[in-house]
Amino acid sequence: MKIAVVPHVSRFDMLPGIDVKWWSAVNDDVYSFLSGKTISDAKLAGLYSNATMEVTLLKGLAWEDIKVLSVWDSATASNFGHIILQLNQSAPPPTSGGPVVEAPNFPPTLGPSPLLAPPPLDDGSSSPPTSSMMGNWEPTMFENCVALSPSFRVRWTLGVVPGTVDIGLESALTKTQYMAFGWAKPGITEQYMIGADVVVAGIDDKGFPLSEDYFMSSYSECNWDKSKPAGVCPDSFFAGTTSGLNNSEMLHGQQIDGITLVRYRRPLASLDINYDVSLNASQEMVAVWAMGSLAPDSMRVHFTPQNHGLPQGVKYGYLNLTLGSSLDQCFGPLPASNASQGNIVVADRGTSLVVTSDVAYEYPNPPNPRKVLYINSKEAPILRVERGVPVTFLVQAGHDVSFYVTSNPIGGSGRSSSKIYAGGPDAHGVPTIPYTLKWLPDRRTPDKVYYQSYFQKKMGWMVQVVDGGLSDMYNTSHLLADGQVTLFWTLTSTDVYFAVRGERKSGYLAVAFGSGMLNSFAYVAWIDDKGNGHIGTYWITDKDASGIHPTAEELFNKKCERVDGVITFEFSRPLKPDCQSGQECKNVIDATSALKMVWAMGDEWSVNLTNGNIHTIVSTTPTLIYLAAGAAKVEELQPVLEVHGFMMFFAWGLFFPGGAMAARYFKHINQDGWLRIHVYAQTSGVFVTFLGLLFAVAEVKRLEFDNVHTKLGFVCLLSVCLQAATGFLRPPKDRGLLRTVWEYFHLFTGRTLLLLGFVTLFTGVTQLGSRDEFEHVRTLEWSIVAWVLALAFTCGYIEMHDFWIRGQKSYTSSGSFRQGYTLGDDEDDSTELITPIQKESDQGPQNQLEMRGTMVPP
Incomplete structure (x- = not known):
């Protein structure tokens, strides 16, 4: 029997298309959709929000002839959504539920799909069909929905599995943000978040969906302290286990057109009485929700949700909710996030676009074949x-894929009326022998064309053709490190003109002069809530918001815009700022030297900064910009300055102090042994110092005296040369006063130089941290302090120990020589300077003192 009823369609949401119509196909693969046909004269034009309509089939068609029903845009061969139909000969009246056929984890229910429910009769009752059409129930379908905010919805269905509830969180998120939803602790009347049982969901930075059970003990991020866990942490972390307490079961996750949907299942009654809230479907309970950012660069197994921020009703909130109630408060499609991730490649002058083919993962215009085209990966x-x-274009997608640019949005050679702008059946190649294809868009080229495979359909996507812009306006362009930001510049004798363009969607875009964002001058561009562009100048001294300081630097020719979520900004500035005071006066550009530049992106920026403005993506290494030469290259970081510091520590932390201690405490070895150790150690220290200096000069390309470390280092270098020279020019002992003056000068100059050397080591570590953002700078600073204290303690202990022994022994008539802790008659420099030492041959056996040393008091 033919089904001739007119389907009654309700709760219909759709974004506008070009030529959208009701469509049928024999299967749900790309080739079946492309060979499908229109089933109704009804046109779907404009935006639909919770619409109700009737669909009349074309003459001669019946519903049992239709296998797959789709909302199809013929202009772009886009599938807006579809259902697979099957005949149900004895269907009961429609219910609020829906069938689930051959779907894992979604067992079948009894009711037909509401999409194809028969229309009501005139008296309001449902017609009693003996047969009807059923559609597969998908994981994106729910029975109930509540709008928590304009951009956040919660959906749920009870009892798909008895004793459980399936919850779907839907929002416009980026891959660095989270959605949180759960229930407040029963009986609480304020501060509903404290003690709440929530599930944190989203899409991680690799594109995989996530959902995990969290407990909120305070309004702070998780401290990850296993002994005293606090904050918003996973249940398993509070319990001290690695598994078993995550009561949210991930069922489905997707991010399409900027909208993230995560479906998970949790039991109504939980055995975890400490960190979970049991649910009563018939009882009104307080639900809490929040949206925010995940902590960047997390290396932990679990994710760290950051504070959601303000305002209430947009970033967070709570509501009274009864799960057993039938609610449908979600009307129309959600607005997509402007910061959602997308693939955009810009063809710049002088650069080549590499065309390859690979497996499809996130093709932007489904349905699609298994293999699609890639451009620049x-x-x-x-x-x-x-x-x-x-x-x-460097076409290397294989000899079975011929590349061309056409007016046909589908591709393939089937449409003879399609115009070809470049390429054709011969434009194919492989990585070893790529095919070079050149194309020059002109004013006759439409604003929108397509790159496709000449023989296969729907492998490529859209080409946006715009009027000449940055590549024509600026003399030079270069892709910065990591390939996410392009820099354009033009240099004059007094000024430099910059343009910065992101290669991916973001909330703000920043570039900075320096080896890293710390201690750099940064330029940040963002778009406010009213759509106005801003460019701010900052001096950054720390990684949190308190270390970002606005400057009064004056920029000219400023322009900032965001097109399809991608930020581009332009500005010009003098090479030397025209100012007398302020941090910005130090921001001088030397066009003849390499300018180090880094970049960062994030989700949002504002005048009043918070830690939520911290970047989520940052360049991994600086790019060296040669403004005058019109060239750039990614800096290949070498640990040259680290080697310089290591060698200077050997010289000033080991050789020089060791030589000084040998002269002071090792004279008991023999007459010449201590002197040899002293000379060898000091000579080695001088040699290593000069070698370390060469490493530093080779890295910075010149001698610079613009900081405290280099100035102190220069003083130390001159002083150690003078000290070494005076050591080799030591007068003999029989020169009397001259020898005495030399000994005092050599002694106190050496000790002063050691102290100055330790200070220089400390400032060197500080300078390394400010120059290269070295993350272990504090550890090294404290290590140097600890080393100096250890040396001072050792010397102090020996001196005090010797002083104690001398106080216990009687003095001889010839002086205060040591009887117990004896390290030699020449070790006391002050005694030697006052009383010249007699030669050993002039002493009688009875007056000769014991020269051996012992390390313990007698």
């Missing part, structure tokens, strides 16, 4: 070209 990106700027 990005899957089917939007390619943006400029009129008048030549574009070079």
